[in-house]
Amino acid sequence: MTEPAVNQSLAADHGLKPDEYQRILNLLERTPTFTELGIFSAMWNEHCSYKSSKKWLRTLPTKGPQVICGPGENAGVIDIGDGQAVVFKMESHNHPSYIEPHQGAATGVGGILRDVFTMGARPIAAMNALSFGEIEHPKTRSLVAGVVEGIGSYGNCFGVPTVGGEVRFHPAYNGNCLVNAFAAGLADADKIFYSAASGVGMPVVYLGAKTGRDGVGGATMASAEFGEDAEEKRPTVQVGDPFTEKRLLEACLELMASGAVISIQDMGAAGLTCSAVEMGDKGNLGIELDLDAVPCREQAMSAYEMMLSESQERMLMVLKPEKEAVARAIFDKWDLDFAIVGHTIPEDRFLVKHDGEIKADLPLKALSGEAPEYDRPWVETSAARPLAPVPEMDPAEALAALMGSPNLCSRAWVWQQYDHMVMADTVVRPGSDAAVVRVHGTQKALAFTADVTPRYCKANPVEGGKQAVAEAFRNLSATGARPLAVTDNLNFGNPEKPEIMGQFVGCIKGIGAACEALDMPVVSGNVSLYNETNGEAILPTPSIGAVGLLTSLDEAIPMAPCAGDALLMIGH
Amino acid sequence: MKSAVIVFPGSNCDRDLAVALGAAAGRPASMVWHKDAALPPGLDVVAIPGGFSFGDYLRCGAIAARSPIMRAVVDFAHRGGIVLGICNGFQILIEAGLLPGALMRNQTLKFVCRDVHLSVETLQSPFTSAFGNQRVIRVPVAHHDGAYIADYALAARLEAEDRIAFRYVDADGDATEAANPNGSVGNIAGVLSDNRRILGMMPHPERLADPQLGGTDGAPMFRSLVEAVAEVA
Amino acid sequence: MKARVFVTLKTGVLDPQGEAIRHALGSLGFGGVESVRQGKVIEIELAETDPARAEAEVARMAEKLLANTVIENYRVEMVG
Amino acid sequence: MKARVFVTLKTGVLDPQGEAIRHALGSLGFGGVESVRQGKVIEIELAETDPARAEAEVARMAEKLLANTVIENYRVEMVG
Numbered sequence: 004m005t006e007p008a009v010n011q012s013l014a015a016d017h018g019l020k021p022d023e024y025q026r027i028l029n030l031l032e033r034t035p036t037f038t039e040l041g042i043f044s045a046m047w048n049e050h051c052s053y054k055s056s057k058k059w060l061r062t063l064p065t066k067g068p069q070v071i072c073g074p075g076e077n078a079g080v081i082d083i084g085d086g087q088a089v090v091f092k093m094e095s096h097n098h099p100s101y102i103e104p105h106q107g108a109a110t111g112v113g114g115i116l117r118d119v120f121t122m123g124a125r126p127i128a129a130m131n132a133l134s135f136g137e138i139e140h141p142k143t144r145s146l147v148a149g150v151v152e153g154i155g156s157y158g159n160c161f162g163v164p165t166v167g168g169e170v171r172f173h174p175a176y177n178g179n180c181l182v183n184a185f186a187a188g189l190a191d192a193d194k195i196f197y198s199a200a201s202g203v204g205m206p207v208v209y210l211g212a213k214t215g216r217d218g219v220g221g222a223t224m225a226s227a228e229f230g231e232d233a234e235e236k237r238p239t240v241q242v243g244d245p246f247t248e249k250r251l252l253e254a255c256l257e258l259m260a261s262g263a264v265i266s267i268q269d270m271g272a273a274g275l276t277c278s279a280v281e282m283g284d285k286g287n288l289g290i291e292l293d294l295d296a297v298p299c300r301e302q303a304m305s306a307y308e309m310m311l312s313e314s315q316e317r318m319l320m321v322l323k324p325e326k327e328a329v330a331r332a333i334f335d336k337w338d339l340d341f342a343i344v345g346h347t348i349p350e351d352r353f354l355v356k357h358d359g360e361i362k363a364d365l366p367l368k369a370l371s372g373e374a375p376e377y378d379r380p381w382v383e384t385s386a387a388r389p390l391a392p393v394p395e396m397d398p399a400e401a402l403a404a405l406m407g408s409p410n411l412c413s414r415a416w417v418w419q420q421y422d423h424m425v426m427a428d429t430v431v432r433p434g435s436d437a438a439v440v441r442v443h444g445t446q447k448a449l450a451f452t453a454d455v456t457p458r459y460c461k462a463n464p465v466e467g468g469k470q471a472v473a474e475a476f477r478n479l480s481a482t483g484a485r486p487l488a489v490t491d492n493l494n495f496g497n498p499e500k501p502e503i504m505g506q507f508v509g510c511i512k513g514i515g516a517a518c519e520a521l522d523m524p525v526v527s528g529n530v531s532l533y534n535e536t537n538g539e540a541i542l543p544t545p546s547i548g549a550v551g552l553l554t555s556l557d558e559a560i561p562m563a564p565c566a567g568d569a570l571l572m573i574g575h
Numbered sequence: 576m577k578s579a580v581i582v583f584p585g586s587n588c589d590r591d592l593a594v595a596l597g598a599a600a601g602r603p604a605s606m607v608w609h610k611d612a613a614l615p616p617g618l619d620v621v622a623i624p625g626g627f628s629f630g631d632y633l634r635c636g637a638i639a640a641r642s643p644i645m646r647a648v649v650d651f652a653h654r655g656g657i658v659l660g661i662c663n664g665f666q667i668l669i670e671a672g673l674l675p676g677a678l679m680r681n682q683t684l685k686f687v688c689r690d691v692h693l694s695v696e697t698l699q700s701p702f703t704s705a706f707g708n709q710r711v712i713r714v715p716v717a718h719h720d721g722a723y724i725a726d727y728a729l730a731a732r733l734e735a736e737d738r739i740a741f742r743y744v745d746a747d748g749d750a751t752e753a754a755n756p757n758g759s760v761g762n763i764a765g766v767l768s769d770n771r772r773i774l775g776m777m778p779h780p781e782r783l784a785d786p787q788l789g790g791t792d793g794a795p796m797f798r799s800l801v802e803a804v805a806e807v808a
Numbered sequence: 809m810k811a812r813v814f815v816t817l818k819t820g821v822l823d824p825q826g827e828a829i830r831h832a833l834g835s836l837g838f839g840g841v842e843s844v845r846q847g848k849v850i851e852i853e854l855a856e857t858d859p860a861r862a863e864a865e866v867a868r869m870a871e872k873l874l875a876n877t878v879i880e881n882y883r884v885e886m887v888g
Numbered sequence: 889m890k891a892r893v894f895v896t897l898k899t900g901v902l903d904p905q906g907e908a909i910r911h912a913l914g915s916l917g918f919g920g921v922e923s924v925r926q927g928k929v930i931e932i933e934l935a936e937t938d939p940a941r942a943e944a945e946v947a948r949m950a951e952k953l954l955a956n957t958v959i960e961n962y963r964v965e966m967v968g
């Protein structure tokens with residue numbers, strides 16, 4: 004197979020702007036190979052590099068006595084006392100879900116679960132925040148059905164209770180639904196696993212499912228605005244395999260307990276590329292990969308395809324060499340692939356070999372460190388127009404209309420499709436302010452909620468950002484929990500437009516201020532930009548996932564009132 | 576009571592079931608891996624948990640039913656051992672031929688997770704004897720393929736032989752169509768083998784056997800097992 | 809050799825999936841759909857090169873695993 | 889008229905079901921199974937009596953509902 008010639012136009016097809024391509028040429032002092040171009044495009048797209056958002060994300064409060072690990076790893080880690088920690092994060096799978104709702108949403112759940120268990124935590128709760136177009140829109144019904152079914156099929160089979168979330172309908176999401184998935188897990192505070200490699204000459208091991216051509220170019224897709232032809236292009240979507248993920252979870256937890264793991268990283272978008280670079284970068288080491296050893300599902304896969312494949316249910320690990328036999332036996336037991344595909348090297352180098360050829364030879368640190376970062380121009384959102392006067396109507400009728408409206412009616416039809424009780428620790432089920440899940444074998448419990456009100460964020464991003472955090476705080480408090488920390492999933496339109504960037508900046512300011520004031524640091528999160536179709540942006544939707552702690556279930560406040568109870572309204 | 580929980584790849588209610596059995600028996604249940612060829616010696620009860628064994632790919636329970644440990648479970652059952660299958664465990668017992676009928680996709684075609692009411696249809700079994708006067712219980716279901724299918728002859732025989740252990744009912748104990756979460760024939764939620772020592776059921780008594788989880792209606796099942804075993808000993 | 813195994817529900821066994829498809833086709837404006845039944849087709853690539861032996865082997869697979877003969881029928885077709 | 893629609897995953901799309909079946913066949917002692925892919929077959933009974941018109945109609949059904957053309961291919965066969 005001949006590789007296409009690398010030039011500016013091929014770089015543009017990879018989503019690299021002319022100045023970004025020039026940056027690569029300057030860095031290498033030569034033209035990159037085809038595989039190298041693929042690697043750069045994966046590392047430098049919005050999804051992996053956070054090039055438009057980094058500047059602002061740095062302003063969020065991320066510290067506190069309860070924080071064991073803030074943003075930057077696969078998930079955030081919070082101390083919950085007694086040597087235990089909760090590990091959690093939220094992540095979007097918006098574009099894939101619009102193209103193939105069932106599989107897109109399912110693989111979104113799979114991805115976030117892996118983020119949690121790569122850190123050594125057993126997932127104990129999942130949530131999902133969903134935004135769809137108006138009910139009457141011809142696509143909405145099948146999107147809703149597919150997304151809910153996909154989330155259920157993955158979480159139910161994997162065996163994590165899906166205990167909460169949000170569902171909203173608004174025309175701004177007609178061409179661009181949002182699927183944000185949250186997962187939380189439990190671990191021992193002194194047994195958290197990180198991604199930084201350490202030690203020279205250590206084996207780099209590939210774990211899990213085989214590599215196929217799934218979503219090659221997918222990371223690039225997730226960061227590009229949709230056009231009319233989005234439905235025609237139909238890139239290969241990934242199919243989720245929750246059964247393999249469940250085995251991968253059990254195998255990874257056994258592996259971690261065996262003491263074989265130096266560092267571990269899940270393969271998400273542009274799997275092998277991002278995971279290998281991240282492990283090397285964090286550990287100040289180089290990585291050499293021999294792709295001949297990569298377990299492949301399809302024949303004649305090229306280096307380019309392997310480096311960009313988004314096949315699911317895979318991990319990359321740096322192994323203690325003396326533990327190889329133990330580790331291999333665990334993966335045999337679970338019938339999963341285990342292959343040594345490279346090793347750590349002392350120099351700052353990312354060397355990729357395939358078929359006896361060097362396919363990529365890059366300065367490793369530059370792949371993340373030299374990634375472009377933008378200070379995008381932004382304008383403050385102008386004051387919203389006042390609302391039209393509220394029509395006079397009969398209060399009882401108004402109440403009935405509100406309760407029957409798509410955005411306020413019961414969500415039982417959603418959560419009943421999710422196993423929200425598996426693991427037998429769900430103390431407060433969906434349908435309350437926040438769900439409460441017991442810490443297995445203890446009297447402690449964790450409370451979970453997901454909140455945002457996008458129309459507030461549109462009207463006033465700063466206040467909308469604050470409101471989302473405050474609502475999450477209230478939902479947790481109402482169960483009797485002490486709020487601990489949040490994860491955010493920032494969904495916005497095209498950041499190259501100053502008004503959209505203004506919404507983004509405003510929401511971050513508001514979230515930051517509220518988190519600071521309420522002592523709820525942001526410990527993980529995800530940014531999804533370019534949520535636009537034909538130039539129409541979604542409502543600014545910074546989903547907030549929040550976690551609180553009940554030190555004893557005796558503190559839990561039930562929601563169901565008893566006859567004769569007094570009803571009080573507090574606050575203002 | 577010495578019990579064992581069989582663990583297949585994809586089982587995910589194995590821990591819950593072991594907790595419920597262990598709590599009732601006062602000794603932990605052993606966990607047995609599907610690739611093992613034999614059960615631990617001296618067992619009183621073998622339990623097959625819920626979940627998605629082998630992903631429930633092909634048909635629910637089909638692949639698990641043909642794994643090495645199931646030969647030992649079938650032998651154990653044929654020797655008169657007590658075997659309990661919950662949810663996916665029920666599907667596996669049916670696929671293994673230990674219980675009659677079939678379980679098919681819910682009539683709604685959707686996964687359903689919620690509490691249902693069950694009527695305890697018989698006390699004549701090692702699984703139900705301790706329900707006593709408590710003939711309508713509330714326990715959760717969580718499944719996608721729980722519609723119990725039996726032809727007319729089979730349904731009539733199960734009825735005549737008092738082998739229907741549980742039916743889906745409303746809070747008043749009536750087996751209405753609305754109370755049926757999945758389209759099971761005759762609202763059947765659980766059935767017994769002809770020697771009454773094998774029970775398969777879709778609902779999850781192990782999920783409501785702890786007051787902190789909002790109820791203990793499932794607990795008498797595990798007490799029944801302990802009593803039945805103690806009586807023999 | 810390649811074989812296809814068709815697994816279909818026995819007549820008389822209710823097929824909620826097929827029923828749902830029939831209903832959905834109706835709502836999409838497709839008229840005159842009298843009944844719909846959904847089954848599985850399993851394609852198997854075999855090392856065996858003798859057609860008769862391969863077919864017999866696949867029939868055994870169907871009998872032992874691929875079909876639940878309580879409610880399903882199967883049919884084996886050799887593709888070549 | 890009766891039609892059969894075969895819906896199969898596009899080449900390259902992961903088929904966890906097929907993979908699990910292949911694995912299970914191996915554990916049951918069936919050797920030489922190189923690959924397994926699982927698909928659907930949907931049998932439709934139509935009022936339409938003209939074979940060409942029926943076939944075109946069923947193809948439209950497949951396109952609109954029966955197959956998820958993002959990841960699946962379909963093939964229509966008229967049975968008579």
Ligand SMILES: Nc1ncnc2c1ncn2[C@@H]1O[C@H](COP(=O)(O)OP(=O)(O)O)[C@@H](O)[C@H]1O
Nearest residue numbers: 131166167168169170414417418433434435436
């Ligand atoms: N997608 C979903 N998945 C699971 N549970 C959901 C989902 N959407 C809403 N819920 C649950 O439904 C209940 C009501 O949701 P919502 O109206 O957003 O609550 P609130 O306004 O109190 O935050 C909550 O318990 C919530 O967790």
